[in-house]
Amino acid sequence: MNPILQTKDVTIAFGGHVAVNSVNFSVEPYHFKSIIGPNGAGKTTFFNLLSGQLKPTNGEVIWKGEDITKFSPMKRTRKGIGRSFQITNVFPNLTVLENVRLAVQSQRGVRYNMLSHFMHFKEFEERSLELLETVLLDDKAQALAKNLAHGEKRKLEIAMLLALETEMLLLDEPTAGMSIEEVPAILEVIKLIKAKGDRTIILIEHKMDMILDLSDSVTVLFNGKLLADGTPDEIMKNETVQSAYLGGLYDDDAS
Numbered sequence: 167m168n169p170i171l172q173t174k175d176v177t178i179a180f181g182g183h184v185a186v187n188s189v190n191f192s193v194e195p196y197h198f199k200s201i202i203g204p205n206g207a208g209k210t211t212f213f214n215l216l217s218g219q220l221k222p223t224n225g226e227v228i229w230k231g232e233d234i235t236k237f238s239p240m241k242r243t244r245k246g247i248g249r250s251f252q253i254t255n256v257f258p259n260l261t262v263l264e265n266v267r268l269a270v271q272s273q274r275g276v277r278y279n280m281l282s283h284f285m286h287f288k289e290f291e292e293r294s295l296e297l298l299e300t301v302l303l304d305d306k307a308q309a310l311a312k313n314l315a316h317g318e319k320r321k322l323e324i325a326m327l328l329a330l331e332t333e334m335l336l337l338d339e340p341t342a343g344m345s346i347e348e349v350p351a352i353l354e355v356i357k358l359i360k361a362k363g364d365r366t367i368i369l370i371e372h373k374m375d376m377i378l379d380l381s382d383s384v385t386v387l388f389n390g391k392l393l394a395d396g397t398p399d400e401i402m403k404n405e406t407v408q409s410a411y412l413g414g415l416y417d418d419d420a421s
């Protein structure tokens with residue numbers, strides 16, 4: 167099968183520091199791929215190269231055979247690459263439902279058309295409730311976004327990302343900053359999205375154990391380079407990966 171997303175020798179340097187170094191990466195449609203690596207491995211920088219927040223110093227990003235290296239983040243979203251919203255995109259004084267509805271409206275392109283908005287209001291609201299059910303947040307639909315617990319905010323971000331109806335989801339450490347009690351619920355949400363089977367998902371995770379049973383395949387970054395790529399089983403047995411993680415370079419306390 168042809169990859170849906172690929173990078174060819176993608177590289178970015180900040181001053182003299184090469185944060186992502188000649189990475190050749192590919193993911194097939196409907197695949198669930200995790201990117202793992204210790205702190206500072208280059209995971210977030212690599213995600214920014216995929217989503218367009220950063221442009222590479224060298225190399226290419228290819229979406230369905232098309233070179234999108236120079237495309238803006240918005241253009242990539244329109245093409246089908248959705249990246250999880252940061253919490254700054256959430257309106258704190260609106261309800262959870264209103265926040266998701268705004269994302270649904272923006273996807274349908276009716277943000278500035280009041281008549282169309284009025285005519286489709288019920289449809290948007292129904293779609294928003296459906297998305298809140300998917301992320302197990304429907305019981306908080308009427309709560310103000312600012313009153314949500316951290317884990318619930320991450321669910322809201324995921325609902326808003328799903329509202330964009332993109333073929334690909336880029337999830338950047340969805341469990342970051344969560345309390346131990348909140349983690350199973352967000353993993354459950356990710357499992358539900360995966361089970362629908364209609365999207366390609368790439369997820370960054372810092373803690374390897376978190377994602378092994380979720381992932382079809384795993385890419386390991388280390389010092390900006392692609393260290394290994396394979397099934398979770400292959401990655402677990404890979405000695406180079408083990409030493410990268412266990413060699414005192416894996417800081418378990420950082421996000």
Ligand SMILES: Nc1ncnc2c1ncn2[C@@H]1O[C@H](COP(=O)(O)OP(=O)(O)OP(=O)(O)O)[C@@H](O)[C@H]1O
Nearest residue numbers: 180185203204205206207208209210211212372421
């Ligand atoms: N804008 C920037 N300017 C300078 N250096 C940067 C910049 N962004 C990232 N870096 C550096 O690039 C390296 C990779 O950082 P990155 O945040 O991508 O790692 P990461 O794998 O996501 O780490 P973590 O698990 O801690 O989030 C780090 O050494 C970081 O300090």
